[in-house]
Structures are given as structure tokens and as C-alpha cells.
Amino acid sequence: MFARFNGLPNSLLDDFWRLQQEVEQLLGDGLPSQGGIRSLPRGSYPAINVVQTPDNVQVYLFAPGIDPKKLDVSIQQGLLTIAGERTIPTEDGASYYRQERFSGEFRRAVSLGDDIDAERVEARYRDGIVQITLHRRASAKPRQIEIH
Amino acid sequence: MTTNSSQVRTSSGMASSGVASGAAANAREHSAQESANAGAPQRGRSAEAVLRTPVDIFETSESLVLMADMPGVAKERLDVRVDGDTLVLEGKVHFQLPEESEAVYADVRSTAYRSSFVLSRELDTDKIQANLKDGVLTVRIPKHAALRPRKIEVR
Numbered sequence: 001m002f003a004r005f006n007g008l009p010n011s012l013l014d015d016f017w018r019l020q021q022e023v024e025q026l027l028g029d030g031l032p033s034q035g036g037i038r039s040l041p042r043g044s045y046p047a048i049n050v051v052q053t054p055d056n057v058q059v060y061l062f063a064p065g066i067d068p069k070k071l072d073v074s075i076q077q078g079l080l081t082i083a084g085e086r087t088i089p090t091e092d093g094a095s096y097y098r099q100e101r102f103s104g105e106f107r108r109a110v111s112l113g114d115d116i117d118a119e120r121v122e123a124r125y126r127d128g129i130v131q132i133t134l135h136r137r138a139s140a141k142p143r144q145i146e147i148h
Numbered sequence: 149m150t151t152n153s154s155q156v157r158t159s160s161g162m163a164s165s166g167v168a169s170g171a172a173a174n175a176r177e178h179s180a181q182e183s184a185n186a187g188a189p190q191r192g193r194s195a196e197a198v199l200r201t202p203v204d205i206f207e208t209s210e211s212l213v214l215m216a217d218m219p220g221v222a223k224e225r226l227d228v229r230v231d232g233d234t235l236v237l238e239g240k241v242h243f244q245l246p247e248e249s250e251a252v253y254a255d256v257r258s259t260a261y262r263s264s265f266v267l268s269r270e271l272d273t274d275k276i277q278a279n280l281k282d283g284v285l286t287v288r289i290p291k292h293a294a295l296r297p298r299k300i301e302v303r
Binding site for chain 1: 200202203204205206207208209213215217218219220221222242243245246247248249250251252253254255256281282283284
């Protein structure tokens with residue numbers, strides 16, 4: 001019955017399928033996504049992923065098209081704050097059909113816990129992702145207790 | 149770190165099925181999964197979800213320009229091609245996660261970007277230029293010189 005719609009590029013079915021995908025991305029796969037009071041709604045710029053190992057915490061900030069030198073990264077009492085701005089230059093005489101890309105100032109905060117050594121933080125920018133590595137203090141790492 | 153038009157593969161333009169020649173929309177998106185496209189991800193839960201690429205599309209007197217956010221995609225993992233009358237953008241995020249890592253929080257839960265746009269006839273797909281810098285893809289599609297809008301003088 002829907003066969004006649006299959007050729008339509010922007011058919012209702014495709015929109016529905018995309019909606020379904022977005023819902024799936026929203027509900028996710030069991031990872032905690034509900035954040036604290038400083039968290040942003042899904043789809044905000046820039047997106048963040050956080051990964052941890054026994055030694056460090058890695059924060060990935062999906063921030064394409066920024067000048068990393070103008071990024072302001074700070075840690076205070078276990079709260080990592082990243083603030084910056086993305087400006088999108090416009091060309092003369094351009095008329096826009098779509099403007100979906102974020103432009104303006106942004107700020108994101110990640111609560112890290114209190115075992116992060118604020119003196120040992122590394123950040124690099126590559127292909128539009130800021131990767132911030134925060135090391136845990138040695139004393140805070142879990143220790144193996146030997147039983148004699 | 150910029151790539152130039154070498155990235156663009158243009159597969160010979162077969163006659164379009166008359167879908168895309170409207171003057172109003174120069175590039176319309178039709179989300180991915182056309183059954184005809186070989187290698188396209190399958191509909192359904194088994195396939196990895198495709199990440200949304202926010203795009204800006206604007207037109208100047210010479211060309212149509214599309215800019216897409218694709219953070220994490222290096223130029224080796226980017227594919228920009230014209231398939232018939234459709235511009236297809238595909239990219240894979242390259243993630244080097246440390247050993248023994250555990251995800252704590254994730255806005256981004258997929259590593260694949262894909263979107264496609266139906267082009268219209270006045271665009272010269274043989275002269276597309278693509279440039280990738282800091283996760284932003286810029287695709288510039290010139291208009292055929294003969295088909296650029298002319299100002300008609302009224303006497």
C-alpha cells in the first residue's frame with residue numbers, strides 16, 4: 001500500500017524512520033544520560049562523551065569548527081567547565097536555505113568527583129573533537145590489599 | 149589540514165527520475181536509506197544508528213554551498229560522492245579509547261554519519277569541491293555557467 005511512496009525523497013516513512021532513530025538515540029542503550037543541574041538537553045552544542053579508566057577520566061567534546069586557543073577549560077572543586085564560542089562567517093550575498101549549525105557562545109560542565117588532580121590535565125584538539133585527559137590522584141586509586 | 153576536490157567521486161549522472169528539478173528547493177534532504185543504494189545501512193535495529201549532521205545550506209550567485217558538522221571524522225574516513233542526482237555524505241568517527249575504559253556519559257552513541265541531498269539540474273556536479281577542516285565539511289557545488297540566473301533588463 002505504501003509502495004507508491006517509496007520513490008519520494010522526503011516521504012513520511014523516512015521522516016518517521018528518522019524520528020524513530022532520534023528516539024532511540026535519546027533513550028539510548030543503558031548509559032546514564034540524565035545529568036545534573038548543569039546538564040544540557042540532547043542535541044546541544046557541543047556534545048560530550050565521558051569515559052573513565054582506573055587512572056584517568058577522558059572527556060570528549062564534539063566541537064567542530066572552533067579555535068581551540070579560545071577555549072576556556074577550568075577545574076574547580078571537581079567540576080570541569082569548558083566555555084567557548086563558535087563563530088560562523090557568512091559570505092557576501094549568500095541566501096540561506098538551512099541554518100542548523102550552532103553559532104554563538106557555549107558552556108558545558110562535567111562533574112568529575114574529588115579524586116582528580118587539577119594540576120595534571122591535558123587537552124588536545126583534533127578533527128573537531130577536544131579530548132581532555134584528567135588524571136586521578138595516586139592516593140585515590142583503588143589499592144590492592146594483600147592478605148597475609 | 150584541508151582536503152580538496154580529490155575526495156569527490158562523481159559517478160556518471162544518469163538521468164534523474166524527475167524528482168529534483170524544482171526551482172524552489174535546490175537541495176532537499178531525503179534521509180539516507182534509499183533501497184537502491186548499495187552498501188547503505190539497513191533499516192532496523194541491527195544497523196548502527198546514524199548520527200545527525202547539522203547543516204547550513206546557502207546559495208551565492210555562482211554556487212550552492214553546504215556545510216556539515218562531522219566532528220571526529222578524518223579525511224581518510226570521509227566519503228563525499230554524487231550518486232545519480234544525489235549528493236551523499238558519509239563519515240566514520242575515529243575514536244581511540246584507552247584500554248580498560250568504561251563509558252560514564254555519552255551524548256554521542258554512534259560513530260557513523262550519513263546524509264544525502266537531491267541536487268537540481270543547474271548544479272555542475274563535475275566541479276564539486278569538498279574541504280574538511282576541524283570536523284566541518286564544506287561542499288561547494290558551482291552552477292553551470294549557462295544556467296546561472298540572468299538579470300533581465302526591462303526596456
